[in-house]
Amino acid sequence: MSCSIFILIFEPFEIENQTGEWYVDLIIFSLGIIFFLSILLIEFLVPKVIPKLFENWNFGKAILWYAWVILFVGAVMFTYKSYLGGFRDFTWMEYFSVLGRILIIGITVSFFTLGVISYLNRQRFSLISSNENYKIKAPNSKSIRLNLNNVMYIVSDDNYVDIHLNADGKREKIVFRSSLKNIESQIVTSLTPIYRCHRRHLINIKFFEIKKNTSRNVKIQLINYDDEIPVSKQYADLIVSLLQVRP
Structure with a gap:
């Protein structure tokens, strides 16, 4: 949800409604929803299916895990974007471009969201x-x-x-x-x-x-x-x- 609002307001990487039609805003908003659902899927389903993977959690495992999360979410977003565009740009170059956008938008939104939560309730992070x-x-x-x-x-x-x-x-x-x-x-x-x-x-x-x-x-x-x-x-x-x- 935060990503959807961020994309609509700030229009990063020229993601904007150039037609003025309301349904285009809805499609742009759906990018954030798909982003959220893909993270929800991998962050909550995988730990329940493979709990041993998350035992003795450490910094090294966290780096590997979130690298995988970025690749997975990038693949989902790339597939959804390609579907909306009729698979005209279904290439490796476009996939890496989507990964870069996700990384920048995700980090920006995450730091803002985590900053607000931390300010309101720092204790829960521990x-x-x-x-x-x-x-x-x-x-x-x-x-x-x-x-x-x-x-x-x-x-x-x-x-x-x-x-x-x-x-x-x-x-x-x-x-x-x-x-x-x-x-x-x-x-x-x-x-x-x-x-x-x-x-x-x-x-x-x-x-x-x-x-x-x-x-x-x-x-x-x-x-x-x-x-x-x-x-x-x-x-x-x-x-x-x-x-x-x-x-």
């Missing part, structure tokens, strides 16, 4: 991948799988970590032989809600609220529970800002 199952590995230990949406916090205990979970309102604790740094390297990314708040603690910010906030001391508390977690000075500004903007 929850994008919270429902993914992460396979956690450690030397001399059997790997485990964690759904980050269920992880409340993780605390280091010498050579082990205590992983506190909340699944469907039921608390559970897993003791896993690993360093906290090893766990952090596998689950803390810009897309997850897990943050380090202390040398011994990782937290899921959606489960916490600010208990005490002074210039000398910051403490957070597990919502609906008595668990209190200290916040080191070096992490205090970030953790407080994240909890303050949470809806």
Whole structure:
């Protein structure tokens, strides 16, 4: 929808109604609809059909995935455009031209849309991948799988970590032989809600609220529970800002 409105208003790449007929505007508007539907198809259908492809998501996988998304959406838009034009320009050159247009329009609209959403609700970006199952590995230990949406916090205990979970309102604790740094390297990314708040603690910010906030001391508390977690000075500004903007 955003792309349709963007194309109609700004008329990029000479995509404009030169006839003045209302149905031409409708055809131009349909380009944005097809663009949206093709992204909806690949972003929601593929993860459900091939969920293992999205496990242990990282930057490299994201680059490959969105390169594929651009190629797929480009193919759909190229086919639709060629159909409207009677397949007169059904060539590789035109396909790459469509890819370039999609990339520029998509990036422009996406940055604007994401900027608005981020301004209104920055916190939700960290929850994008919270429902993914992460396979956690450690030397001399059997790997485990964690759904980050269920992880409340993780605390280091010498050579082990205590992983506190909340699944469907039921608390559970897993003791896993690993360093906290090893766990952090596998689950803390810009897309997850897990943050380090202390040398011994990782937290899921959606489960916490600010208990005490002074210039000398910051403490957070597990919502609906008595668990209190200290916040080191070096992490205090970030953790407080994240909890303050949470809806």
